Structure formats: C-alpha cells, structure tokens
Amino acid sequence: MSLAIETNVPLAPLTTFELGGAAESFVAVRSEAECLEALAHAEARGLPVTVLGGGSNVVVPDEGVRGLVLAIRSRGLHLEEVGGASVRLRASAGEPWEDVVEAAVSRDLAGLECLTGIPGLAGATPIQNVGAYGQEVGDRLVSVEAYDRETRRVITLDRDACELGYRQSRLKREAGRYVVLAVTFELTRGGAPSIRYRELAEACPEGASLADVRRTVFALRKKKSMVLDPADPNRRSAGSFFTNPVVDADTFARVVEVALTRGLVAREEDVPRYPAGDAVKLAAGWLIERAGIQKGMRRGPVGVSSAHALALVHHGGGTTGELLALAASIRAQVEAVFGVRLEAEPRLLGPDGAPALA
Ligand SMILES: Cc1cc2nc3c(=O)[nH]c(=O)nc-3n(C[C@H](O)[C@H](O)[C@H](O)COP(=O)(O)OP(=O)(O)OC[C@H]3O[C@@H](n4cnc5c(N)ncnc54)[C@H](O)[C@@H]3O)c2cc1C
Structure with missing residues (x-):
C-alpha cells in the first residue's frame, strides 16, 4: 500500500x-x-x-x-444476528453517520432513529456520545475498536470502558490517544421507536413507525437549521456551539433568582431545566437569549443562527479568530448575567484536541 x-x-x-x-x-x-x-x-x-x-x-x-x-474515509457496514430480536451493526469509522441510521431504520432495527440528521462520520459518534431528541449513541453502543497511540495497539473498548456521559467520553477526555477504527451497536429488530421528547411526540403521527420518527426528527431539525442543507443561510456551523451547563442546586437557585428579578420568567417552573442526577441541566440556548443575545445577530462575517440561539454561524469570508471572539463574548455575557460559564462543544482541530474555547 x-x-x-x-x-x-x-x-x-x-x-x-x-x-x-x-x-x-x-x-x-x-x-x-x-x-x-x-x-x-x-x-x-x-x-x-x-x-x-x-x-x-x-x-x-x-x-x-x-x-x-x-x-x-474507511467505509463498511456489517450486520450480525445475535439471538432473539438483537442485531449488531458494526460501522467502519469513515461511514457517514446518516448511512448508519438509514441501515438501521430501513431494516426495522430500533435504537438510532432519533439520531438522524446529525452530520459527520460513525467514528466520531462515541467521542462526545452524540445525542438528540432523548437518544444517545451510548444507549446502543457495544464497543469501539480503536488504535491506542499510547500502547501502539489495536484494542476494543467495551461500552463501560468508554466512560460515556453527557457529550463526554474517555475518548474525548484523553483526546489524541485513541483513533477510532470502528463502532458496534446493538439494535432491536421490530423494537418500538423512542419518543421521549414532548416536541417529538406532538409532531409524530399516531402509532409512529421507526421511519415516521426518523422523518419527523429530520423535519424538526431542518426547521432549526440543524441538518446540513446547502441552501440554508445558517449552514456553516457546528450545530450547537455550547453544551447545556450542568449545575449544582445553589447555582440553579441563583439562575432562578436572576430570571425572576429581571422579569425573564413569571415562575420558577418557567426556567427550562432537565434532570441530571443530583445536578440540574440548564438550556444553554435559553440562557443565551435571556442574556440578551438574539437569534440572527451578526458581528461581521460571523453571528448567531437565525434558527437557533445555540448555533454560531459563519456567513463567509471570516476567520476562526472572529468566530472565537464572538463565542468568547457570548460566554462572557451569559456569565455576567447568570453566573454560569458555558463550555464550547466543538474541538479546536489539532493534535491536542482541545476545546474550541479554553
Ligand atoms: C448542523 C449540525 C447539527 C449537529 N447536531 C448534533 C446533535 O444533534 N447532536 C450531537 O451530539 N452533535 C451534533 N452536531 C455535532 C457533530 O455533527 C457531531 O459531534 C459528529 O459526531 C461529529 O462527527 P465528525 O465526523 O464531523 O467529527 P469531526 O468534526 O471531524 O471531529 C470531531 C472530534 O472528534 C475527533 N474524531 C473524529 N473522528 C475520529 C476518529 N475516528 N477517531 C478519533 N477521533 C476522531 C476529531 O479529532 C475531533 O476532535 C451537529 C453538527 C452540525 C454541523
């Protein structure tokens, strides 16, 4: 070769x-x-x-x-019956993610239907435990085959060894160490689709099939510029630029107090939050908008998506410096208003795989 x-x-x-x-x-x-x-x-x-x-x-x-x-850019999908309704799907790291979702849904295999429309390749999905609409790859991940650059060996990490969390994994924490070669998922033939989000439940037809759920998620994502579409003015993005912050009870109480004092909400229940064990997960997009940053705002060649406050976009002719300066100023504004520090989701491309904002 x-x-x-x-x-x-x-x-x-x-x-x-x-x-x-x-x-x-x-x-x-x-x-x-x-x-x-x-x-x-x-x-x-x-x-x-x-x-x-x-x-x-x-x-x-x-x-x-x-x-x-x-x-x-390695391609390859392999299916293996493992007994009962369980089927294992092994995808080479370079397989486009949407092809993996298509391979599952078209064979009536449940487990990945809500993860449609997420750009990128299969090998990256365990790195930040890709998720959307109440599903995460970690729900179905069996193992990751990877080259360990420390021991210089090809290894198989089972699901537990990947230490998956919300947009987190050992592969991400130890950035630069593992090169993912392939990922294997266990799916359920004839399984019911996952409909955990109210927004999805309301948009799905009665008795929705896996294909219905996939179609509905895709349509919901498209409205938010969360699929790649060459005709979309918000297309140059990395999806959500910030992760939803997970905060302790005291920080959450402070956010509620700020929101009530500033008249941003009428009642505590109106502050969006999701359960996260002992902690509380806040909605980063809500914090950004309530901190006074509007969808569609522009600073020269970069700005905030007009469809989603969490996505930063490049309109063409800009620099990474301009994008990161905007991201830093959004983070500073949210921190000044709510005392909550946002973390960047994308990585700065380089051997260290550092977060885009230090
Ligand atoms: C419009 C849009 C919508 C999005 N929506 C979502 C969403 O709903 N949920 C979500 O979780 N993400 C979402 N994302 C983010 C992104 O699509 C996912 O994180 C995706 O898994 C990244 O895949 P990629 O192949 O493009 O990785 P890249 O961007 O190329 O790489 C990301 C990181 O992973 C590393 N990496 C990539 N491949 C490998 C490998 N084989 N081995 C080791 N390291 C590797 C890279 O070095 C880099 O640090 C969205 C992005 C966009 C643009």
Missing part, C-alpha cells in the same frame, strides 16, 4: 464552518489497514497526528494544523 500524503492542504472546505488554515501534511485513509499504515508512518517520523472525521464539530485554527491530518 502506498499512502497519498499531500502537503499544505486547505482544511476549511473539509469542515462545516468553512474556516481556518491548512494542514501541514494530509492523508485521507480509505480502510482501517490504511489508517494503521498512516499512523505507523507518522510514528516513525515523530509527526503529531490530528484525526479528522466529517469536520462537523471542529474549529480549524487560522494558522492551520501542524503535523499530519488523518482524514478517516
């Missing part, structure tokens, strides 16, 4: 934000074997390695990325 390594490759077109500089060197790997070969090539030369999937949750620094950017 010979790897087609290129130098000085612009990364903006490979990401949904369409921002940032070039990769010092770049290789697209089309199989798991090629991926391992590229990793061995980088190790032999002491090159820093950065993994790129579909580029839908990353921010590329304006100065570009040093070392080797490894774009995962």
